[in-house]
Ligand SMILES: NC(=O)C1=CN([C@@H]2O[C@H](COP(=O)(O)OP(=O)(O)OC[C@H]3O[C@@H](n4cnc5c(N)ncnc54)[C@H](O)[C@@H]3O)[C@@H](O)[C@H]2O)C=CC1
């Protein structure tokens with residue numbers, strides 16, 4: 270069995286590539302990072318280290334790598350032969366990889382018509398659907414009609430904390446022991462063999478929203494407050510009782526949205542939140558606030574982890590989400606110079622002010638209650 274995985278980074282090597290290899294697939298990693306691809310081809314194996322008291326080392330083998338900048342034709346060839354395709358490249362990169370995917374899938378139609386699933390494993394709602402739209406824009410109408418029936422793009426939620434790595438061997442990756450990969454069964458085509466660690470569900474919405482608006486909301490809120498108050502790591506930030514209270518406040522607000530929208534009880538959701546806070550405090554992981562805060566323009570997007578739960582809170586709970594608004598304010602103040610999106614965000618604020626920036630980045634208008642709430646929290650944080 271053959272798998273093609275785009276993105277040999279932290280989640281690629283530490284989670285999806287690991288599970289696919291364990292399930293018996295040969296994994297062809299596709300990446301633009303020459304050093305990583307050369308190392309994969311040179312060593313043909315790497316280790317995943319579990320960040321807990323066991324420090325278990327899991328060897329991953331039956332792998333190869335392709336540099337898509339240098340060998341696009343080789344990527345097309347592996348797509349032709351693939352039994353499954355996955356990605357973990359970052360939401361903003363999906364439109365870029367759609368180009369090679371479209372070429373590979375078009376060529377595949379000439380020789381093979383076995384069903385295929387393409388699963389985007391990114392932190393966003395509807396990642397595979399977005400990738401599908403991008404691919405469909407790049408193929409002929411004739412090919413698009415065949416792809417619609419032969420290729421599934423099931424949406425997925427992926428959850429495993431994999432921080433920045435600092436091992437001597439560039440392929441070694443430390444991961445938290447916990448992991449969850451949930452895939453929308455209704456969007457799959459054909460018979461995909463069982464993959465240990467992948468759960469199929471009839472509808473993904475409750476799982477992706479619960480995950481994005483708890484794990485990712487909680488993590489992002491911690492990171493933006495952590496940066497604002499001068500902390501370096503997530504754990505250090507949460508050890509400050511005052512910040513922990515702010516994070517818990519934000520999770521209570523997003524939690525009310527989740528339990529109002531979906532069939533999770535409040536008690537069950539409280540346990541879910543506690544478990545996540547425990548994961549953030551894992552003493553065996555050192556996770557920098559600047560990694561978790563990365564990409565503030567994406568994270569301030571209207572459908573993402575801060576603004577969407579805050580807006581839904583107004584709609585469903587009919588109150589002001591003060592903690593989420595404060596977190597959005599902290600995100601607006603995020604000025605880390607080595608983060609390209611943070612630099613752009615600060616340039617926008619400098620040129621046009623907070624209101625206009627919120628309108629462009631988060632689709633919030635100056636008359637929105639959330640805008641007013643965020644602006645007053647910006648003033649409070651700046652004092
Ligand atoms: N690290 C984590 O804890 C988690 C990350 N995620 C999601 O997984 C995705 C990947 O995140 P990470 O693995 O942390 O990032 P990463 O930066 O470690 O890995 C991304 C990889 O994609 C590669 N890439 C960039 N452009 C490419 C292109 N055009 N073609 C092929 N490869 C390309 C990069 O070189 C890099 O190796 C993101 O969407 C993230 O939100 C989801 C859950 C957990």
Ligand SMILES: O=P(O)(O)OC[C@H]1O[C@](O)(CO)[C@@H](O)[C@@H]1O
Nearest residue numbers: 392428429430431484485488561
């Ligand atoms: O910041 P991104 O790219 O959304 O992805 C990383 C996030 O995903 C997580 O693993 C949670 O799933 C956290 O580590 C982090 O908040």
